Amino acid sequence: MIVPEKSLVPYAERLAALRTRLGLPPRTEFKWNPDSGPLHKNWETLRKARPQMLQGAQDLDVSAVVVICATMRMPTSWGKKKVQLEMHKYLYERVSMVLDNAGHSGILIADQPPGDRTDEKRWLGQALALTENGTQYIAPDPNRIVLPVLTARSDHLDLLQLTNLVTAATTALIAGSEHAAPYRDLIMSLLAKNRLDGMGGTGLKLFPDADY
DSSP states (O other): OOOOGHHHHHHHHHHHHHHTTTOTTOOOOOOOOOOSSTTTHHHHHHHHHHHHHHHHHHHTTTTBBBEEOGGSOTTTTOHHHHHHHHHHHHHHHHHHHHHHTTTTTTEEEEEEEOOOOOHHHHHHHHHHHHHHHHHSSOOOTTBBBBBBOEEEEEGHHHHHHHHHHHHHHHHHHTTOTTTGGHHHHHHHBHHHTTTTTTOBBBEEEEEEEGGO
């Protein structure tokens, strides 16, 4: 998610109010499909919460960049780590382009990766290489992404919960899931647009390229 500084506190306030309206404990974690907590398999409440989370983001000028890989279409020589690294590059490039187009700087915060501390250090090392070296198409710029990528627990940061929702819902839409259909218009409105008002390759990147 790309969130203007002015929207950080208002969005957190909206989610706090949403929890109150739904009768949920104050720190309840919102996700597309929570694996624990008060919303675990609580489909009725989730269906009420999802559009309100998305609408709140739209109201506050939040935008999204989602990268989706059809892993079954990737060359057999590509392992999981190589696919993940490529997805990180695509994401970094598109966030950088959106920030450039808006003339803004930003900080990248990612959900804490699964695994132990060794896995997290490895992941952060890959992310550091992006902010220090850029990619083939995007040169590093400390005035654009101003810090190395940071991580946080999603249950500590409302915007990471929104990120989970948007990423999962977008993936479900691309896969043709009927469960995501009610959120289609809101998701499409959140995906970042290029200067021609198109989302393809900007707010939504699908790969491998040859298949899309």
